Amino acid sequence: QVQLQESGPGLVKPSETLSLTCSVSGVSISSYYWTWIRQPPGMGLEYIGYVYYSGTTNYSPSLKSRLTMSVDTSKNHLSLKLTSVTAADTAVYYCARNSGGFDLWGRGTLVTVSS
Amino acid sequence: QSVLTQPPSVSGAPGQRVTISCTGSSSNIGADYDVHWYQQLPGTAPKLLVSVNTNRPSGVPDRFHASKSGTSASLAITGLQAEDEADYYCQSHDSSLGGYVVFGGGTKLTVL
Numbered sequence: 640q641v642q643l644q645e646s647g648p649g650l651v652k653p654s655e656t657l658s659l660t661c662s663v664s665g666v667s668i669s670s671y672y673w674t675w676i677r678q679p680p681g682m683g684l685e686y687i688g689y690v691y692y693s694g695t696t697n698y699s700p701s702l703k704s705r706l707t708m709s710v711d712t713s714k715n716h717l718s719l720k721l722t723s724v725t726a727a728d729t730a731v732y733y734c735a736r737n738s739g740g741f742d743l744w745g746r747g748t749l750v751t752v753s754s
Numbered sequence: 755q756s757v758l759t760q761p762p763s764v765s766g767a768p769g770q771r772v773t774i775s776c777t778g779s780s781s782n783i784g785a786d787y788d789v790h791w792y793q794q795l796p797g798t799a800p801k802l803l804v805s806v807n808t809n810r811p812s813g814v815p816d817r818f819h820a821s822k823s824g825t826s827a828s829l830a831i832t833g834l835q836a837e838d839e840a841d842y843y844c845q846s847h848d849s850s851l852g853g854y855v856v857f858g859g860g861t862k863l864t865v866l
Contacts, residue, residue, distance in 0.1 A: 674855070683756065684792075684800065684843055686855035699854060733799055739808060740790035740845070744799040 641665035643734050643745035650751050651728075657721040657750055661734030668692055668715045672737040675708065675719050677730035678747070685730070689737060690717055724752045757782060757851075758844050758858035765864040766834045774861045776827040776844035782856055784825035787847040791820050791829045794841040794860075803842070804829070831863070839865045 647659035675687035688698040690708040735741035792800040844858040
């Protein structure tokens with residue numbers, strides 16, 4: 640059974656860096672593209688970007704200057720780093736598998752940006 | 755402001771048919787990108803529900819049907835059930851944004 644699990648600090652201070660990990664089990668991370676999506680409280684879904692095991696990335700234009708995504712094939716997980724966060728970055732962050740649509744999602748992790 | 759436009763809410767009685775529209779433009783839906791629909795039950799992660807021109811994921815009932823015409827797409831739900839009450843999102847790509855993923859703003863379905 641394929642599962643995705645996001646993890647990271649639930650609280651980040653403004654101007655600091657948000658770091659999240661998505662652990663993938665049940666399938667090799669090298670087999671798919673992997674996407675990060677976020678959802679501010681009470682709002683809709685926002686595409687953050689995708690990453691492939693080769694290092695290929697595609698970032699949302701609105702976040703590109705602050706964003707880094709990577710894959711660790713030895714641990715079968717992917718990472719997201721978002722720098723200089725503000726309250727506008729408060730959201731539930733999801734990782735998802737891209738297979739003709741996002742066919743598998745993690746449960747999401749809430750990140751709150753606050754001092 | 756979302757690139758894809760959905761009505762904020764729709765409603766219907768049990769057993770009825772409802773449709774949710776997703777209006778785009780010539781740079782996304784009209785550019786023949788695939789359109790996917792997601793269902794998000796309260797407090798849970800979104801789930802891929804159905805896609806235009808592809809098979810329904812395993813476990814999704816055939817009461818859910820996706821279609822598209824020109825620059826718009828639709829999700830039709832027949833035989834409405836109480837468990838269908840959720841938020842629904844359409845998703846595609848947009849060539850004016852380098853092929854990036856775009857989502858609709860979401861539609862809240864209320865089963866009366």
